[in-house]
Amino acid sequence: MSKIEDLPLWAAILISALLVTGSGLALIGSIGLLRFKTFYERVHAPTLGTTMGLFTILAASMLYFSLTQTRAVVHEVLIGIFVTTTTPVTFMLLVQATLYRDRFEGSDPLSGLSAEQPRSGTPDDANSSATPRKTTGS
Amino acid sequence: MSGLILTTALTLSKIFLTLAMAAVAFRILRGPRAQDRVIGMDALYVNAMLLLLVFGIGSGTTLYFEVALAIGLLGFVTTVAMAKFLMRGEVIE
Numbered sequence: 001m002s003k004i005e006d007l008p009l010w011a012a013i014l015i016s017a018l019l020v021t022g023s024g025l026a027l028i029g030s031i032g033l034l035r036f037k038t039f040y041e042r043v044h045a046p047t048l049g050t051t052m053g054l055f056t057i058l059a060a061s062m063l064y065f066s067l068t069q070t071r072a073v074v075h076e077v078l079i080g081i082f083v084t085t086t087t088p089v090t091f092m093l094l095v096q097a098t099l100y101r102d103r104f105e106g107s108d109p110l111s112g113l114s115a116e117q118p119r120s121g122t123p124d125d126a127n128s129s130a131t132p133r134k135t136t137g138s
Numbered sequence: 139m140s141g142l143i144l145t146t147a148l149t150l151s152k153i154f155l156t157l158a159m160a161a162v163a164f165r166i167l168r169g170p171r172a173q174d175r176v177i178g179m180d181a182l183y184v185n186a187m188l189l190l191l192v193f194g195i196g197s198g199t200t201l202y203f204e205v206a207l208a209i210g211l212l213g214f215v216t217t218v219a220m221a222k223f224l225m226r227g228e229v230i231e
Binding site for chain 1: 185
């Protein structure tokens, strides 16, 4: 029961633009997942597909089924809400696990990123650390 | 005319999503460590879900939508279980 020919022209153009945009974003995200160098860069790439790509394809699906069945079809909002809420949770858990594994193996990826190391060479610290050394020495 | 535009866009987006799934599958095969493979699997099921939605638009039935919803639910559970396994070494403690 294909009702594709009954669609008005503006709806066809709009649905086509949404579909091509969404799948193109998913393709760009997947190529980014393939081409980035480290894991922490790779985490960012697929979220192109899970946010904007998913939204545009869901909007195209909602528009198409609302126009062909002549009533509003909003089932797709379910998928949108679910994927939007679960993707950050998934990626945060995964990055947490990866950070744990990296630290367990002795290479901390965050060690070079801290902007200000707390300075340990203040005069008070030097005095307080020097005096016990004298007392223990004598 | 509108049928031609829509059919072309459907074919194009199916090709795009298939290429995306191929790229992600290549990352799963080549991924240097386990977490790369897990995130590749996550991206793979999202792309499969999008492809099923596009199939649903092409066929005109809403059956594909329910399959896409099931894939979304199961993929979330799978990836969380994988992340927990990478973190702790077991899933259910």
